[in-house]
Amino acid sequence: MLDSKTIETIKSTVPVLEDKGVEITKRFYKLLFENHPELLNIFNHANQKQGRQQTALANAVYQAAKHIDHLENILPAVKQIAHKHRSLGIKPEQYPIVGENLLLAIQQVVGLQADDPIIQAWAEAYGVIADVFINVEKEMYQAAEEQPGGWKGFRNFVVAKKVKESDVITSFYLQAEDRKPIAAYEPGQYISVKVAIPGAEYTQIRQYSLSDSPNKDYYRMSVKKEVGTEVKPDGIISNYLHDFLNEGDLLPLSAPAGDFTLDTNKDIPVVLIAGGVGLTPMISMLNHLSEQYPHRPVTFIQAAKNSQIHAMREHVVKLTQEKNNVRSFFIYDSPTEEDRKRQLYDKEGHIDLDWLHSVIEDKESDFYFCGPVPFMETVNKALQTWGVKEDNIHFEFFGPAISI
Ligand code: HEM
Numbered sequence: 001m002l003d004s005k006t007i008e009t010i011k012s013t014v015p016v017l018e019d020k021g022v023e024i025t026k027r028f029y030k031l032l033f034e035n036h037p038e039l040l041n042i043f044n045h046a047n048q049k050q051g052r053q054q055t056a057l058a059n060a061v062y063q064a065a066k067h068i069d070h071l072e073n074i075l076p077a078v079k080q081i082a083h084k085h086r087s088l089g090i091k092p093e094q095y096p097i098v099g100e101n102l103l104l105a106i107q108q109v110v111g112l113q114a115d116d117p118i119i120q121a122w123a124e125a126y127g128v129i130a131d132v133f134i135n136v137e138k139e140m141y142q143a144a145e146e147q148p149g150g151w152k153g154f155r156n157f158v159v160a161k162k163v164k165e166s167d168v169i170t171s172f173y174l175q176a177e178d179r180k181p182i183a184a185y186e187p188g189q190y191i192s193v194k195v196a197i198p199g200a201e202y203t204q205i206r207q208y209s210l211s212d213s214p215n216k217d218y219y220r221m222s223v224k225k226e227v228g229t230e231v232k233p234d235g236i237i238s239n240y241l242h243d244f245l246n247e248g249d250l251l252p253l254s255a256p257a258g259d260f261t262l263d264t265n266k267d268i269p270v271v272l273i274a275g276g277v278g279l280t281p282m283i284s285m286l287n288h289l290s291e292q293y294p295h296r297p298v299t300f301i302q303a304a305k306n307s308q309i310h311a312m313r314e315h316v317v318k319l320t321q322e323k324n325n326v327r328s329f330f331i332y333d334s335p336t337e338e339d340r341k342r343q344l345y346d347k348e349g350h351i352d353l354d355w356l357h358s359v360i361e362d363k364e365s366d367f368y369f370c371g372p373v374p375f376m377e378t379v380n381k382a383l384q385t386w387g388v389k390e391d392n393i394h395f396e397f398f399g400p401a402i403s404i
Contacts, residue, residue, distance in 0.1 A: 002068065002069075002121075002124055002125060002128060005121075006121045006124055006125065007068055007069050009117060009118060009121035010065050010068050010121055010122065010125045011065075011066065011068070013118055013121075013122070014062055014065050014066055016110070017062060017065075017106065017110070018062045020109055020110065021059070021062060023109050024102075024105050024106055024109045024110075025057050025102075025105070027105040027108055027109055028057075028101050028102050028104075028105035029043075031101045031104055031105055032097070032098065032101040035097075035101060036097055036101075039094075039097075040201075040202040041202045041203045041204075041205075042088055042089070042090075042203075042205055044204070044205070044206070045202075045204065045236075060077075060081060061102070061126075061129070063077070064078075064129045064132075065122075065125055065129070068125050068128065068129070071128070071129070071132050075132075075136075076259075078132055078133060078136055079136060079259055080259050081133070082133055082136040082137045082140055083140065083257040083258050083259055084207070084257070084258075085133065085137055086137050086140040086141055086144060086254075086257055087190070087191070087192040087207060087254050087255075087257035087258075088192055088205055088254070089153055089154070089192075089254060090137065092134045092137075092138075095130040095133070095134060096130075098130075099123070099126045099127070099130060102126065103119060103122060103123055103126065106119065106122060107119055140257075144183070144254075144255040144257070145255075147183050147184070147255075148181060148183070148184075149180070149181035149182045149183040149184065150183045150255055151183070151255055153254065154192075154194050154252035154253060154254050155176060155177075155178075155252065155253060155254075155255075156176075156177040156178075156250045156251070156252055157174035157175060157176055157177060157219070157250065157251050157252070157253050158174070158175050158176075158177050158248065158249070158250055158251075159172050159173070159174060159245060159246065159247050159248065159249050159250075159251060160173045160174065160175045160218060160247065161173035161247060162245070162246060162247050165222055165311035165312055166308065166309045166310060166311035166312075167308050167309050168224050168225050168227075168277075168309050168311075169222050169223065169224050169225075169277060169279075169309075169311040170222070170223055170225070170241075170242055171211065171220055171221070171222040171223075172220065172221050172222075172223065172241070172245065172251075173218045173219075173220050174218055174219045174220070174221070174251060174253065175217065175218045177250060182217070182218075182219065183255050183256060184214045184215055185210055185214045185219075185256035186214070186256075186261035186262060187210075187213065187214065187261065187262045187281065187284040187285040187287075187288040188209070188258065188260045188261040188262055188281045188284060188285060188368070188396070189209070189210055189256040189257060189258040189260075189261060189281075190207045190208055190209045190210065190256065190257060190258045190281075191207070191208060191210060191219060191221065191253045191254060191255070191256055191257070192205050192206065192207050192253065192254040192257075193205070193206055193207075193208060193221070193237075193241075193251055193252070193253055194251075194252040194253075194254075195237050195240060195241070195251070197236070197240055204236070204237055206237045206238075208221035208222075208223055208280070209221070209222075209258075209280040209281040209284065209370075210256060210280075210281075210284055211279075211280040211281070211283050211284050212283070212284055212287055213284060213287035213288040213291055213292075214284075214288065219253070219256075221280070222277070222279070222280045222283075222311065222312075223238050223241050223242065223277075224238060224276070224277035225238050225239055225242045226238045226239070258396075260281065260368075260370075260394065260395070260396035262285045262288065262289070262368065263366060263394075264288075264292075264293065266366055267295075267296055268296075268362075268364055268365055268366055268392075269296065269297040269298070269299070269362055269364075269365040269366070270285070270289060270296060270297070270298045270299070270365060270366050270368070271298075271299045271301065271360055271365045271366070271367045271368070272285055272286055272298065272299070272300045272301065272368050272369070273301045273302075273303075273351070273367065273368070273369035273370075273371075273379055274300075274301070274302045274303065274369070274370060274371060275303045275351075275369075275370070275371020275372055275375035275376070275379075276303070276304065276371050276372055276375070277311075277371075278369070278370035278371030278372070278375070278376075278396075279302060279311055279312065279370075280370075281368075281370050281396065282300070282302075282368065282369075282370055283312055283315075283316075285368060286298060286300050286316070286319065286326070287319075289325075289326075290319050290323045290325065290326050293325075294323065294324070294325055295325065296325060297325050297327075298325055298326050298327070299327050299328070299329070299359065299360060299365075300316060300319075300320075300326065300327070300328040300329070301328070301329045301330075301331065301351070301359075302316065302328070302329070302330050302331070303330075303331040303332075303333070303350070303351055303371065303375065304330070304331075304332060304333075305332065305333055305334050306332050306333075306334050306335050306336050306339050307332070307335075307336065307338070307339050307344050307345075308336065310330065310332070310344075313330070313344075316328050329346040329347070329359055330344065330345045330346055330347075331345060331346065331347045331348075331349070331350070331351055331355075332344070332345040332347075332348060333348070333349060333350060335348055346359075350375075350378065351375070351378060351379060351382070352378070352382060353382040353385055353386060356382055356383075356386070357386070363386055363387060363388050364389075364392070365388075365392065366392050366394070367379075367383055367388060367392055367393050367394065368394045368395070369394075369395045370395060370396045376395055379395075380393065380395065
């Protein structure tokens with residue numbers, strides 16, 4: 001327990017550190033990787049370059065510090081991060097390493113000595129915050145290992161099948177190399193893959209949502225080939241997987257993780273809204289609902305550029321025809337002439353509230369959505385304007401959580 005003076009010091013210095021948050025975490029990562037280059041094997045180098053991880057970690061530490069006397073209030077956010085940490089294999093003994101380098105960065109950026117009462121207070125607070133994470137993660141490690149088909153760390157899987165889903169998305173069907181059972185998962189969860197690119201100095205880890213229903217003898221992940229722009233380089237890992245990972249090759253995976261999951265305890269209608277490759281967790285939910293919950297009405301809405309990069313279209317059309325409880329709608333923002341001629345879509349342009357009203361009767365539905373940030377913001381705003389209950393709105397951002 002922290003004493004009241006330490007709590008007061010922490011709370012009064014949070015605004016100062018928040019102000020310098022990104023500068024501190026940038027310095028922190030520089031120090032961390034200079035002192036512990038082996039950690040470059042687990043951190044996402046692309047996120048580092050784009051500064052996304054800096055923002056995520058800075059926010060998390062300061063939000064936690066604000067709630068230092070009632071950390072239970074931020075447990076849901078801790079759990080979301082802990083899922084990611086568990087999936088990456090973060091160990092308790094790595095927390096002091098992060099703590100030391102974070103405190104050093106604060107000292108250097110703010111200009112304080114190690115024995116300054118502010119630094120002492122932050123050292124204590126970091127210890128308390130780290131313990132909360134370590135304890136939550138300990139339970140997650142146990143659960144992942146002890147469940148039927150579960151395992152610890154990374155386990156080798158074989159690419160049993162590689163299927164092109166569209167011009168940019170390819171699915172990989174992955175079976176355990178040891179042929180023993182594999183853990184079930186909840187639709188919406190993801191796996192981490194560990195990739196060792198020949199000639200590269202460090203391994204890289206990435207998360208991909210599982211894109212099929214659970215309880216199969218394989219995991220399926222569907223990966224978008226990230227082609228670079230002027231401001232963003234090509235996705236190193238997604239391009240590697242597309243171009244070099246072939247049937248018969250091995251890929252180490254950690255057990256499924258994540259808290260963006262389908263609530264199957266409710267029986268209200270479900271609306272699944274996917275933008276681009278945000279399709280992957282949505283398809284897992286769609287497949288599961290259509291296989292296991294034939295009485296629960298499901299509306300599947302998919303936004304894509306046009307039919308050429310519209311993955312799994314035939315699958316969704318088939319489900320809609322075969323299953324009484326499934327309806328689907330496609331929205332294209334740049335349909336081709338052929339798309340127009342064949343009327344391959346239901347709406348041209350972008351998703352909006354008027355259109356949602358026209359296809360969804362019941363706002364007492366459970367809404368799940370995933371896609372690029374602007375798409376998610378539009379959908380979220382539309383649902384809030386409509387008055388959909390907060391409890392019925394579920395979404396997942398790709399990449400590090402921006403805030404907690
Ligand atoms: C991801 C916070 C400790 C390694 C994250 C994220 C947050 C965060 C907010 C982004 C989560 C997301 O993607 O949704 C924290 C806090 C810590 C802590 C508050 C301490 C109290 C550690 C430690 C390590 C670590 C000890 C291991 C050295 C990572 C890695 C990622 C991550 C590798 C994935 C991000 C990437 O690769 O870009 N953490 N973390 N974290 N964390 Fe931590």
